[in-house]
Amino acid sequence: MGIKFSLAAVVGLILAAYIGVTGAGFYHFFGVTMPYLAIILFLGGVAYRVLNWGRSPVPFRIPTTAGQQKSLPWVKHAKYDNPSTKGQTFVRMALEVLLFRSLFRNTKFEAEEGHRLYYQQEKWLWLAALTFHYCFLVILLRHLRFFTLPVPSFVQGLDRLDGFFQVGLPGIYITDGLFVLAVTYLIIRRLVIPQVRYISLPQDYFPLFLLLAIATTGILTRYIYKVDLIKVKTLAMGLISFHPVVPAGIGTIFFIHFFLVCTLFAYFPFSKLMHAGGIFLSPTRNLPNDNRIRRHVNPWNYPVKVHTYAQYEDHFREKMVEAGLPVDKELEEAPSAPAE
Amino acid sequence: MKIYDGKYILIGLLVFGVLATFPIWLDHGKVIAPADPSLNTPVIDAMMQKHCILPKAQMITEHMKLLNVWRTEVVRDGKRLYVAPDGRKYEMSLETECFRCHSNKAQFCDRCHNFAGLDKATDPYCFSCHVVPSEKKPGAGAVAVVPKEGK
Numbered sequence: 001m002g003i004k005f006s007l008a009a010v011v012g013l014i015l016a017a018y019i020g021v022t023g024a025g026f027y028h029f030f031g032v033t034m035p036y037l038a039i040i041l042f043l044g045g046v047a048y049r050v051l052n053w054g055r056s057p058v059p060f061r062i063p064t065t066a067g068q069q070k071s072l073p074w075v076k077h078a079k080y081d082n083p084s085t086k087g088q089t090f091v092r093m094a095l096e097v098l099l100f101r102s103l104f105r106n107t108k109f110e111a112e113e114g115h116r117l118y119y120q121q122e123k124w125l126w127l128a129a130l131t132f133h134y135c136f137l138v139i140l141l142r143h144l145r146f147f148t149l150p151v152p153s154f155v156q157g158l159d160r161l162d163g164f165f166q167v168g169l170p171g172i173y174i175t176d177g178l179f180v181l182a183v184t185y186l187i188i189r190r191l192v193i194p195q196v197r198y199i200s201l202p203q204d205y206f207p208l209f210l211l212l213a214i215a216t217t218g219i220l221t222r223y224i225y226k227v228d229l230i231k232v233k234t235l236a237m238g239l240i241s242f243h244p245v246v247p248a249g250i251g252t253i254f255f256i257h258f259f260l261v262c263t264l265f266a267y268f269p270f271s272k273l274m275h276a277g278g279i280f281l282s283p284t285r286n287l288p289n290d291n292r293i294r295r296h297v298n299p300w301n302y303p304v305k306v307h308t309y310a311q312y313e314d315h316f317r318e319k320m321v322e323a324g325l326p327v328d329k330e331l332e333e334a335p336s337a338p339a340e
Numbered sequence: 341m342k343i344y345d346g347k348y349i350l351i352g353l354l355v356f357g358v359l360a361t362f363p364i365w366l367d368h369g370k371v372i373a374p375a376d377p378s379l380n381t382p383v384i385d386a387m388m389q390k391h392c393i394l395p396k397a398q399m400i401t402e403h404m405k406l407l408n409v410w411r412t413e414v415v416r417d418g419k420r421l422y423v424a425p426d427g428r429k430y431e432m433s434l435e436t437e438c439f440r441c442h443s444n445k446a447q448f449c450d451r452c453h454n455f456a457g458l459d460k461a462t463d464p465y466c467f468s469c470h471v472v473p474s475e476k477k478p479g480a481g482a483v484a485v486v487p488k489e490g491k
């Protein structure tokens with residue numbers, strides 16, 4: 001169900017762009033309205049989601065403790081698995097965000113023939129996820145060539161590195177192949193592992209199909225149904241300088257690619273893709289484990305009338321002494337009138 | 341509305357917002373000149389009926405593919421003659437065929453390549469081996485079609 005629905009949604013988007021451009025000639029909608037709408041939804045949506053998360057108080061430190069917490073000096077402290085300071089937490093977060101460290105520890109639990117249960121390392125998900133995310137980043141950064149003039153040298157450098165093999169003209173990019181491979185793996189994984197398939201919903205398949213469609217249309221634009229890049233860049237520069245123009249004669253395949261990208265950005269804040277922002281706001285990751293070092297006051301505590309032991313003793317000292325109970329301060333030391 | 345750890349969250353959001361819209365800030369206020377490649381060379385001007393090897397739109401999008409095919413045919417297969425779909429015959433040579441008409445690399449090729457943001461020194465890498473005939477020094481055996489282009 002979920003698979004068919006997601007697939008149909010992506011095919012529908014492609015058809016909408018195709019018919020909208022070739023049939024109805026809605027160039028302005030697909031070239032100008034959609035990207036502006038998408039960027040507003042993207043930025044506004046991300047800010048909304050993050051601020052909304054920020055409204056939840058986190059009164060107590062709840063990091064996952066994946067190692068020995070800070071203890072006596074001769075007990076070895078697992079600094080980055082159970083950080084106790086902000087600095088250590090920063091390192092933990094950096095490893096998480098840049099290297100997906102906790103995914104690296106992924107295991108699978110399986111029954112062997114003869115009903116022996118065992119745990120096994122499972123690194124493929126980590127490998128595909130990391131490959132996919134970094135390729136995505138490189139592709140996004142390389143696309144800055146459409147949005148900058150002059151193009152910053154790091155973008156050109158990235159382009160040269162990525163096109164290192166100089167195969168064909170226009171040259172193939174390493175990240176393009178890896179991106180498609182990684183996303184394909186992520187899709188197949190959902191389809192063939194029964195447990196994962198069972199818990200997969202349309203909103204799990206849709207982003208994967210969308211990403212695959214974006215990459216495919218991008219690759220088609222570059223190698224097969226080539227478009228006039230000067231016109232594409234004119235469109236892109238027009239958008240970011242707020243003087244949008246849609247030059248006539250850009251191939252339909254570009255509008256399909258562009259529309260899918262706009263959809264991705266517009267959809268981003270309202271979907272599981274927000275894990276990109278969520279990782280930074282995960283209390284199980286971003287808090288130092290200092291529960292036993294610092295006092296954490298619950299922000300919604302209401303004021304409670306307290307009567308401390310010192311006050312109690314001040315109240316009842318004479319009676320306590322009379323009854324022969326031990327007191328912290330003897331009668332002579334204490335001020336004569338009970339202070340309250 | 342109380343935002344807990346608001347300092348970190350707002351700084352984070354701000355950094356994200358600036359990075360996500362980075363091209364807007366970078367290009368802000370710049371006047372973007374169109375690429376405007378020039379077709380005015382003596383040879384092209386003298387043509388009665390202006391035509392390139394393939395129709396113009398196709399040349400714009402396919403010239404790199406065409407050159408790559410030519411390279412393979414010449415270097416690997418030793419073929420030098422190209423017959424265009426319209427029946428015209430050309431010598432498969434960047435230096436003597438393409439540059440015979442487009443003798444103004446700086447006002448033609450470079451205009452679009454710069455606009456598209458190719459790294460001038462390395463991209464396209466054709467020119468790390470090939471020279472532009474009009475840029476050859478006189479006396480090096482080159483027949484200069486037009487005077488050396490000034491920058």
Ligand code: HEM
Nearest residue numbers: 139143146170173176214215218219221222232236258261
């Ligand atoms: C989520 C964002 C995007 C992704 C993942 C993506 C992906 C791709 C991929 C994989 C390619 C193949 C060639 C390459 O890697 O450069 C490509 C090409 C292309 N993309 Fe995108 N793209 C994105 C956004 C955009 C945007 C916003 C534009 C609008 C300017 C765009 C315009 C193009 C064009 C014109 C090509 C052909 C490049 C060429 O012929 O050299 N893409 N895209």
